[in-house]
Amino acid sequence: PALASTPSESSQLAKLMLRQSLLSPSGKLTLSPEIIIPEPTDPTAMLLQTTEIQKLSETLRTKAKSNVAFIAGSLGSLRTMCAEQEDARGSFPGPVPVVYCSSNSGGGGGKGSAEWTEERLTEAADAGACGVLLTLNGGSELDNAAEGKDAAGDGVFVELYRLALSKGLQPIPEAVIPEANAGEWGEGEVQALVDALTEGCGEEPVGVVLSVIAEEDDDEGEGKEDDKDEETPADEDADEGEEEESEEEAPASALLPTVAKPLSKSIPILGSVRAPAGGGRIGTGVSSLRGCGFTGAILRCECVPGYRLNPDLEEVGSFWSAAISDLKSTRSKSFGFRAKVANKGLSKDVPGEWMKYQKSVMESGALGSPEEGPGGDFDSDGGDYQGF
Known part of the structure; x- marks a missing residue:
């Protein structure tokens, strides 16, 4: 952060800023997107991208109202993003x-921390970053708590x-956990x-990320598709019964670690949501994290079509502006109200009259039928999606 004069002051200021952003005073789940900024090769594209990054940065702050921005990309992109955010200091929102x-963070594969060097950490701090995401075990999955x-x-x-701390950055440890073992945490x-992190690193981390990675079963899926034509109706009924039974036995919360309430009040424990947009999948992932005691969610880049x-x-x-606004909305879809408007000469039940008008429009067919589903131009294969 630009307000500090020494790396030690920068680190402490960054810790304060991140704690305030990742721990909601009201106990609500914080939402922070992960964004990969591609590296342009064309000189003209490089000039144009600077403006695009500035607009993206402003959107994350003013429209999406994200709690923290997790950025992957070149150091030049990081510098542009941080500079735009710093220009907003003293404004609202800050x-x-x-x-x-x-x-490679959070995706397994053993490369999570290999990219970090002293030079890269120094440049990240100089660019204005508050912290860096460091994966445990070199980015490889942790099979158990031991x-x-x-x-x-x-x-x-x-x-x-400790090297990151010495550069004025706050390291955020990330543990990558296979879905099959997540319930054991x-x-x-x-x-x-x-x-263990506090003891080993010498101080309590500013936050911890627990990323659950789903098992890859592409080969199994192909095999099932090949055998699908040979199945009899009886087999299909049996399969459906097994699926329903397995769903009952393994609820979504069983596939996530559980966080104690006292811990979540003292330190941000974040989970990762990687569900692609559509069908309420992102919202379901966020709700599952909330139910397991997490304090925040990193909405990973896989969510973006x-x-x-x-x-x-x-x-x-x-x-992200639309998605985060929708996820943070407290508006109930079943909420209703009736009130009299006490103006002179206006004795009608205004909400009631408005509801009658809406009903007449819907019954006229002008808005289409709810049973018709998406419109004719809806193209799911082309990336269209409904809901978050």
Whole structure:
């Protein structure tokens, strides 16, 4: 942060900013998007991208009202984003803290912390980032809580953690957990991981990310599709019964770690949501995290349709503005009210009259039938989606 004069002051100021942003005083789940900014190769595109990043940064702050921005991309992109946020200091809403991510963070594969060097951390701090996301175990999955404790005290990780602090950055540890074992991480295991990080790194982390990674079953899926034609109606009925039974046995909350309430009040424990937009999938993921005691959610780049194809940053900003606003909305869809407007000469029940008008329009067919589903131009294969 620009307000500090020494790395130590920068680190403490960054910790204060991140804690305030990632821990909601009202207990609501905080929402922070992860954005990958592609690196342009054309000189003209590089000039244009600076303006696009500035607009994206403003959108995240003023429209999406995201709690923190997790950014992966070039250091130049990071610098532009942080500079735009710093320009908003003293305004309302104020700057959104920016956390710099590895391009492989949270996805497994053993590359999560390999990209970090002393030079890169120095440049990230100079660019204005508040923190960096550091994956435990080199980005590889942690099969159990015991592995998590060992990874928290690993010499390479601890050295990298302390190096980030010395540069004025706040490191945020991320544990990558396979979905099959996530339910084994109870309140005690999560607390033990935080304690191990505190002991190994010399201070309590500003926050911890627990990212649950779904198992890849592409081969199994292909095999099932090949055998589908050979199934009899009886087999299909049996399969449906098994699916219903398995769904009852393994609720969504069983596939997530559980966070104790006292812990979540003292330190931000964040989860990752990777569900693609549409059908309320992102909202379901966010609700599951809330139900398991998490304090916040990182909405990963996989949520954005077509994120791998060098996304248009303006479209990305519009997407997150709509998605986060919808997820943070407390408006109930079943909420209704009736009130009299006490103006002279106006004795009608205004809400009631408005409801009658709406009903007449719907019955006329002008808005189409609810049973008709999406309009004719709805193209799910082309990336169209309903809801978040």
